[in-house]
Amino acid sequence: METMSENFFRGVWVIAYRELMRLVMEPTRIVVTLATPLLFLVMFGGGFSRIVGDMAPGVDFVKFMYPGILAMAVVMPSLFSGLSIVWDREFGFLREILVAPISRSGIVVGKALGGGTMAMIQAMFLLILAPLLGVHIEFGQLVSLVPLLLLLSMTLSGLGILVASRMKSQQGFQLVMQLLLLPLMFLSGVFFPVNDVPAWLAAIAKINPVTYGVDAIRQVMLTGAIHSAATGVGGLVVDGPGKTLTGRLATNVMGTQLFGHSLSILEEGLFLAALATVLISLAACSFGNRE
Amino acid sequence: MKSNPAAMPVIVANGLVRNFGTIEAVKGISFAIASGEIFGFVGPNGAGKSTTINILCTLLRPTAGQVMVNGCDVQRDSNAVRRSIGLVFQDTTLDSYLTAEQNLLFHGWAYGVPSATLSRRMRELLELVELWDRRKEKISHYSGGMKRRLEIARGLLHTPRVLFLDEPTLGLDPQTRRHIWNYVRELREREGLTIFMTTHYLDEAEICDRIAIIDHGKLVTLDTPDRLKDALGGDVVTLETEDAPGAAAIVRERYGFDPVITAGQVQFRVPNGERFLPEFVRSFDQPLRAISVRRPTLEDVFISQTGHAIRPAADGVQDAWRARWKR
Numbered sequence A: 001m002e003t004m005s006e007n008f009f010r011g012v013w014v015i016a017y018r019e020l021m022r023l024v025m026e027p028t029r030i031v032v033t034l035a036t037p038l039l040f041l042v043m044f045g046g047g048f049s050r051i052v053g054d055m056a057p058g059v060d061f062v063k064f065m066y067p068g069i070l071a072m073a074v075v076m077p078s079l080f081s082g083l084s085i086v087w088d089r090e091f092g093f094l095r096e097i098l099v100a101p102i103s104r105s106g107i108v109v110g111k112a113l114g115g116g117t118m119a120m121i122q123a124m125f126l127l128i129l130a131p132l133l134g135v136h137i138e139f140g141q142l143v144s145l146v147p148l149l150l151l152l153s154m155t156l157s158g159l160g161i162l163v164a165s166r167m168k169s170q171q172g173f174q175l176v177m178q179l180l181l182l183p184l185m186f187l188s189g190v191f192f193p194v195n196d197v198p199a200w201l202a203a204i205a206k207i208n209p210v211t212y213g214v215d216a217i218r219q220v221m222l223t224g225a226i227h228s229a230a231t232g233v234g235g236l237v238v239d240g241p242g243k244t245l246t247g248r249l250a251t252n253v254m255g256t257q258l259f260g261h262s263l264s265i266l267e268e269g270l271f272l273a274a275l276a277t278v279l280i281s282l283a284a285c286s287f288g289n290r291e
Numbered sequence B: 001m002k003s004n005p006a007a008m009p010v011i012v013a014n015g016l017v018r019n020f021g022t023i024e025a026v027k028g029i030s031f032a033i034a035s036g037e038i039f040g041f042v043g044p045n046g047a048g049k050s051t052t053i054n055i056l057c058t059l060l061r062p063t064a065g066q067v068m069v070n071g072c073d074v075q076r077d078s079n080a081v082r083r084s085i086g087l088v089f090q091d092t093t094l095d096s097y098l099t100a101e102q103n104l105l106f107h108g109w110a111y112g113v114p115s116a117t118l119s120r121r122m123r124e125l126l127e128l129v130e131l132w133d134r135r136k137e138k139i140s141h142y143s144g145g146m147k148r149r150l151e152i153a154r155g156l157l158h159t160p161r162v163l164f165l166d167e168p169t170l171g172l173d174p175q176t177r178r179h180i181w182n183y184v185r186e187l188r189e190r191e192g193l194t195i196f197m198t199t200h201y202l203d204e205a206e207i208c209d210r211i212a213i214i215d216h217g218k219l220v221t222l223d224t225p226d227r228l229k230d231a232l233g234g235d236v237v238t239l240e241t242e243d244a245p246g247a248a249a250i251v252r253e254r255y256g257f258d259p260v261i262t263a264g265q266v267q268f269r270v271p272n273g274e275r276f277l278p279e280f281v282r283s284f285d286q287p288l289r290a291i292s293v294r295r296p297t298l299e300d301v302f303i304s305q306t307g308h309a310i311r312p313a314a315d316g317v318q319d320a321w322r323a324r325w326k327r
């Protein structure tokens, strides 16, 4: 007799695998989604870096933006993994999925992983391009980046599928996504740090899951650079009790502050993991309850 | 294959009700289907056929009533039910961005078909529906009839015990339709499959062992096509003679039937007309110019059971289009 977990795992891989089959059948989709974050990087980075200047010692605007763009490259395909459910519903294939002996939660996790794979492909592309933009990434940083990007992707896939589980038409889904995407992207620290903004804006930014992803990625990529830049200029300058200038500069730009506490990479990772679990579970419930 | 629902019911539905808001799509339907039976659900557009299929295949919760498929409750044990049934829906459910082969692979994996069995069965079924040569093509290049045939092959890939066909020939040309019914018959012979199908083409319902006529969400009648037609009072015998009133009188007095004279011809109904005819010709002593016997059609049955024709006199093609756009 089949067990529940067999129905779950078979569902996860068969659904994720189909997303990849489709991707292989239409590679233009990768190109199109890749173009957006790249355009942002080139346009905003190129345009603003003249005006804005360094964000922190040793961190120009492009270096500051790059982690945010990396996060965006993950956020968009993840959110839109929900679109493929709406698409399947509209074109009938969802019924083929729903009458198969696979668990509803397996379907949701499979879709999320499918979106996640797409997201990781895009992230890899941006990572490969990094040296061209003057951004240097060490192997050690890569090791922390990959799980963070994956967690961010699962969180937003969960959100996208949660929305999709209630949507009947692609237009409806696209509309909701347009509404969500703007605050998710612009109030996330991708373009400006969220610690030094008006309180209402900071409040929104701090309930935005993307903020934590962007910040964790930024901490991984920039802490070293700021540190060495600061020591290179004037060594450690003590500023207040036990706090270095490096630390202060870094907190302005990085380390999302929650209740006066500056979050570490690990804390932000755990927070994303928890959020991803909650959102995917909610999506699975909502999807399972629809008939 | 004689049907005997008491022997081994594969599907048992008990008091099925399904409402959509204020619309009562299905109003308390009960039936039992025996193993190896071809069971037809016949009714006009909107009768509740698809709704019933969706309940039987675990996609829709009934508002009331219960269904057992292969001994499993569709609501409590849905994955066991799903494993044992194959489906061809009214509207296509293929992924048009994938090839035929990829669609079948997805299906086989989703149902956990072992890979050796899967490739053997894929070949077997694709050859049966004559699509083996075109398996590498994208579905978006397929015609409607090819899609249908592929869906039938896909529905059988995991060797289900019951195959559900919802309007499998809707919008197809007569030749493709004939093809599809040939597969269905062949499959029943080969795999001992039980087939549950819906249609509103009454001539196609003839291949069923038993037919349920459904109208406005209610089951009007359920029996073999022959018995349904016999219940109308038998076959229609038409005589052409020199003397119609005389012949009619003889038929009434000597044979005990109730003839009517229309357009100079004598017509009467006889149970089992083919057997009656030789006997009648031998014993009838008036000169006969012509004699014919016609089975009543299911159309006759439908009209007599529901009081209306199954669909307003519409052209078949238009009808198919309307049904496509309805959803």
Ligand SMILES: Nc1ncnc2c1ncn2[C@@H]1O[C@H](COP(=O)(O)OP(=O)(O)OP(=O)(O)O)[C@@H](O)[C@H]1O
Pocket (backbone or CB within 6 Å): B020, B023, B024, B025, B043, B044, B045, B046, B047, B048, B049, B050, B051, B052, B090, B200, B323, B326
């Ligand atoms: N999801 C739904 N929401 C609301 N009403 C529905 C839904 N599905 C079906 N109905 C209604 O239920 C009734 C029965 O529909 P159903 O699709 O079962 O008919 P059918 O016998 O399959 O007809 P057809 O021959 O046109 O396919 C119709 O009145 C239809 O409008």
Ligand SMILES: [Mg+2]
Pocket (backbone or CB within 6 Å): B049, B050, B051, B090, B166, B167
């Ligand atoms: Mg229907």
